[in-house]
Structures are given as structure tokens and as C-alpha cells.
Amino acid sequence: MSSPAAGLKSVDYEVFGEVQGVFFRKYTDEQAKKLGLVGWVKNTAQGTVIGQMQGPAEKVHFMMNxxxxxxxxxxxxxxxxxxxxxxxxxxxxxxxxxxY
Structure with missing residues (x-):
């Protein structure tokens, strides 16, 4: 299984803590773009930030960290x-x- 797209990963995430009103989405957006990832980020009514990211496995793991x-x-x-x-x-x- 060595297609050209081998090694692409997708993962959903939810971040808890003080992550709203502190530019968390803006920095997440910038960091993901810097890594060449695709996906989205969004605030929730529960005060968390959720999203999905996709891209090369090593970049996805870097972004997870x-x-x-x-x-x-x-x-x-x-x-x-x-x-x-x-x-x-x-x-x-x-x-x-x-x-939004």
C-alpha cells in the first residue's frame, strides 16, 4: 500500500482550559497553515475549542503536541x-x- 498519499492522517480534537478569548483559534489557524495542514478550528458553547486536522502523519503529530x-x-x-x-x-x- 504505497500510494502517493500514503502517510496522510486525519484527527479530531477538543482542547480544554482557558482557550476562548485568548486568540487560541487564531494561533491554531496560523500554526496549522505553517505546517501545511488542512481542516478547521471552532469555539464551542461549553468553552472548549474543537476542530479537525488532516495532513502528513508527522505534521499532524507535531500539531497534536x-x-x-x-x-x-x-x-x-x-x-x-x-x-x-x-x-x-x-x-x-x-x-x-x-x-464560527
Missing amino acids: WLKSVGSPMSRIDKANFSNEREISKLDFNSFSTR
């Missing part, structure tokens, strides 16, 4: 949950965006 330990300068990350992690054959998105 960033989401659970770095975030925006003013954020406080209590925990990050990752779910639905899977290999994909093609990207479902053209870019990374902030949803």
Missing part, C-alpha cells in the same frame, strides 16, 4: 482530547479555516 502543550501565549491548556485518528487516502479540505 502543539495543541496540548503550546497554544496561544495567553491560553491555559488543561487537556486536549484526540479522537477519530485514522489514515486517509486524500484530504477532505483545501485549506485550514476558522469556523
Whole structure:
């Protein structure tokens, strides 16, 4: 199984803590674009930030680590949950965006 798209991953995430009103989505958007990932980020009514990202496995893993330990300068990350992690054959998105 060595198609040209081998190694693409998709993962959903939810970040808990002080992650709203601290530019968390803006920094997430910028970091994902810098890594060449596609997907989205969004605030929830519960005070968390959720999203989905897709791209090369090593970049997705880097971003997962960033989401659970770095975030925006003013954020406080209590925990990050990752779910639905899977290999994909093609990207479902053209870019990374902030949803409202």
C-alpha cells in the first residue's frame, strides 16, 4: 500500500482550559497553515475549542503536541482530547479555516 498519499492522517480534537478569548483559534489557524495542514478550528458553547486536522502523519503529530502543550501565549491548556485518528487516502479540505 504505497500510494502517493500514503502517510496522510486525519484527527479530531477538543482542547480544554482557558482557550476562548485568548486568540487560541487564531494561533491554531496560523500554526496549522505553517505546517501545511488542512481542516478547521471552532469555539464551542461549553468553552472548549474543537476542530479537525488532516495532513502528513508527522505534521499532524507535531500539531497534536502543539495543541496540548503550546497554544496561544495567553491560553491555559488543561487537556486536549484526540479522537477519530485514522489514515486517509486524500484530504477532505483545501485549506485550514476558522469556523464560527
